[in-house]
Amino acid sequence: MTFSSKIQAVAICHTPYKQKFGIPRQPGLVSAARGFVELQPPFNHIDTVRGLEQYSHIWLLFSFHENLAQGWKTTVRPPRLGGNEKLGVFATRSTFRPNGIGQSVVKLHGIHQQKGKVMLEISAMDLLDGTPIIDIKPYIPFSDAIDDAQGGIAHDAPVLAEVHFTDTVQQQLSHYQQSQYPNLQAIIEGVLAQDPRPAYKKAKADPKQYQVALYDLDILWRAIDGAIHVEAIRPSNV
Ligand code: SAM
Numbered sequence: 001m002t003f004s005s006k007i008q009a010v011a012i013c014h015t016p017y018k019q020k021f022g023i024p025r026q027p028g029l030v031s032a033a034r035g036f037v038e039l040q041p042p043f044n045h046i047d048t049v050r051g052l053e054q055y056s057h058i059w060l061l062f063s064f065h066e067n068l069a070q071g072w073k074t075t076v077r078p079p080r081l082g083g084n085e086k087l088g089v090f091a092t093r094s095t096f097r098p099n100g101i102g103q104s105v106v107k108l109h110g111i112h113q114q115k116g117k118v119m120l121e122i123s124a125m126d127l128l129d130g131t132p133i134i135d136i137k138p139y140i141p142f143s144d145a146i147d148d149a150q151g152g153i154a155h156d157a158p159v160l161a162e163v164h165f166t167d168t169v170q171q172q173l174s175h176y177q178q179s180q181y182p183n184l185q186a187i188i189e190g191v192l193a194q195d196p197r198p199a200y201k202k203a204k205a206d207p208k209q210y211q212v213a214l215y216d217l218d219i220l221w222r223a224i225d226g227a228i229h230v231e232a233i234r235p236s237n238v
Helices: 167-176 184-193
Strands: 011-014 034-039 057-063 101-114 117-123 131-138 163-165 210-214 217-224 227-235
Touching (some): 057 117, 163 167, 163 184, 167 184, 167 227, 184 210
Parallel strands (some): 163 227
Antiparallel strands (some): 011 034, 011 131, 057 101, 101 117, 210 217
16 A cells, blocks of 8 residues: 655754764664754754753654665564574564664754754764654653563674774874764774674684774774774775
8 A cells, every 4th residue: 555645854864974884783872972863944943843852862763765775675684693594574673674764762962953953962873974864753761661571682782892992093082082073982982892794704703904984084993802903093085
């Protein structure tokens, strides 16, 4: 059945995450990551969010816009299961799904109105920079939080790896810890502690150097004996 409701972006999300690789697989995993939800016309009026400041958290419904062209399949291989086992698309949080809609609870830090823009300041998101937001709703604890819920294959939070920085990187970090890169070190730690490599790479020695893009920086790192070693930070455009 099709229906005639027209879905449009009510907002655009600005985040430090410039590429899909490395973004946490769910919200709440990297609380240091701060971002903004910028309301888009004709919704960019402070009245559309009047009262939302009373809530500590909000739901963001959004489009997995970077994956829409690739469509969806009946079954997917969740990274949690090492990519070996298939589950139904509706039994997973796969980004390749009919209608391509994602949903995340994020922390709301404030609502700002400046130069004709209305911005919601958020943290702990799992969204790519530039993601179209199709709806925003308050998170309601009495109903949305379920104490005895069963989490299936994703019952427990991911196991975290240790993250080490070389002396050179530590020096670079003190240079980059400016207002332009809020919480940079904590975001790098939070992102890399999840070890974003595909499961088959984690199973054996992996000499490859990987890269994640945060803000306009590339973070270069390697996994050695189960720990993550950050080897360099450089501007993304070099
Ligand atoms: N919490 C949401 C949900 O359950 O619907 C998203 C979960 S999904 C597994 C999270 C992943 O989506 C991130 O790690 C990132 O790789 C990917 N992602 C985030 N924003 C995206 C976008 N706009 N387009 C495509 N993929 C995106």
